[in-house]
Amino acid sequence: MTDRRTIYLDNSATTQVHPEVIDTIQPYLSEKYGNPSSIYHKGREAKEAVEDARKKVADLINAEPEEIIFTGSGTEGNNMALKGIAFANKNRGKHIITTKIEHKSILNSAGWLERNGFDVTYLNVDENGTIDIEQLKKEIRSDTILVSVMFANNEVGTIQPIEEIKDILKNKNIYLHTDAVQTAGKFDLDVKELGIDLLTLSGHKMHATKGIGALYIKKGTKIEPFLHGGGQERNLRSGTENVPEIVGMGKAAEIAKKDLEKNRIHLKKLEKKLKEDIFRKIPELILNGHPEKRLPGNLNISFKYIEGESVVLMLDEKDICVSTGSACTSNSLKPSYVLTAMKKDPVFMHGSIRFSIGAFNTEEDIDTITKTLPEIIKSLRAISPLYNKD
Amino acid sequence: MYSKKVMDHFKNPRNTGEIEDADGIGEVGNPICGDIMKITIKVKDDRIEDIKFKTFGCAAAIATSSMITEIAKGKTLEEAKEISKKDVSCALDGLPPIKEHCSNLASEGLRKAIDDYLMKKKD
Incomplete structure (x- = not known):
């Protein structure tokens, strides 16, 4: 499909x-x-x-x-x-x-x-x-x-x-x-x-x-x-x-x-898998937004020490489409006004990535992402002056 | 939106890391604006013998840092100080207007590293 x-x-x-x-x-x-x-x-x-x-x-x-x-x-x-x-x-x-x-x-x-x-x-x-x-x-x-x-x-x-x-x-x-x-x-x-x-x-x-x-x-x-x-x-x-x-x-x-119920269950399941896999494989990150009262399929994560756009472009090289904040404001250099209103640490604000899962996504999609992402985060952190660990 | 050269330097950044016993260190930017660059240089006979960078920022920030290290390597301090933001963005076949400030940050970072070396030399 x-x-x-x-x-x-x-x-x-x-x-x-x-x-x-x-x-x-x-x-x-x-x-x-x-x-x-x-x-x-x-x-x-x-x-x-x-x-x-x-x-x-x-x-x-x-x-x-x-x-x-x-x-x-x-x-x-x-x-x-x-x-x-x-x-x-x-x-x-x-x-x-x-x-x-x-x-x-x-x-x-x-x-x-x-x-x-x-x-x-x-x-x-x-x-x-x-x-x-x-x-x-x-x-x-x-x-x-x-x-x-x-x-x-x-x-x-x-x-x-x-x-x-x-x-x-x-x-x-x-x-x-x-x-x-x-x-x-x-x-x-x-x-x-x-x-x-x-x-x-x-x-x-x-x-x-x-x-x-x-x-x-x-x-x-x-x-x-x-x-x-x-x-x-x-x-x-x-x-x-x-x-x-x-x-x-x-x-x-x-x-x-x-398809409301079916879709909700599908989105929740993939969201849970994506979240658990990312949190297990990558250190030093935070979930933005409410831990429970959230839109099924939405996962907004800040990766410390790196900037979101770099992650988006690296994933794009692997034919994976995600975004930093919202698509409508991605031309702006300022950190997301939503994260700003939530009073997030600026280092975290710049490293936010929004994954939004849809009806057509599959478990294999999530597996591909969680296989690809840790290397990308690691390589960007390696050249970040804010990151002091080897 | 980015040129092929920008993408190349972003994906395969040159001269990354930090020189441990650096002769000069230049750090510019801040986390609020979303870009931080740290350039370290090794100087021999008034020439940049080695140069490395670390950058927190977007693809343009990483590519401009990578490019300026490539341009500056082997140049005399006088020559390196003259590298302008325009030199960097031209070498990358241009930057989107909203990202022009990244090239400014790169040349500023290099100048700071050179000034740091000259200051230390005076002491």
């Missing part, structure tokens, strides 16, 4: 498109080209496919189909949640609470809102990357309109206490948004049970294609659209629907729901 030459362990950056998703998309790139807004059969055919996909995405998170809006990416979903809620509710209040370890699409949207008259509080995290619940309680004000906390962190995998947050926000008339881009297909996301008002999903992180995402918006939520036009997506996101990719995302959601 996968290209055997490459071992891909960067599934938090993107995932391989599921073959069934590709098959499902195919006809919508060729004969089923209608515009869902057209009333004749070609249009109806496309419309039905879009609505079927919407139902499948809704089912994945136990939402109603009319509560799902298709977007162009996780970034768009996060932008829409923050800016859309802020602008629609600004007469009630201009205060938003989020965290220091959100994805850049939240942090930079929040920064833009600050420059446009809103007030944003960024919650601290502890050394495991968990938000400070007590601080959240203290920061809530009468003009707070939105709390946005990611479900699980993309770099270190720490799962946030969303249920506790929901309890704190109860009867306070504050919207709760969560970025669940990394979580779909790995957790039983039940928006009704979790009391979530808005939730962001991204297609390519769950074996669909790039360029498609979804935003769950609970019925009755006051939100402002940003793409004005023909009124598609319940007037919240105008523009002709991206039918092929919507259909693909629907299929991916269906598979994610069907």
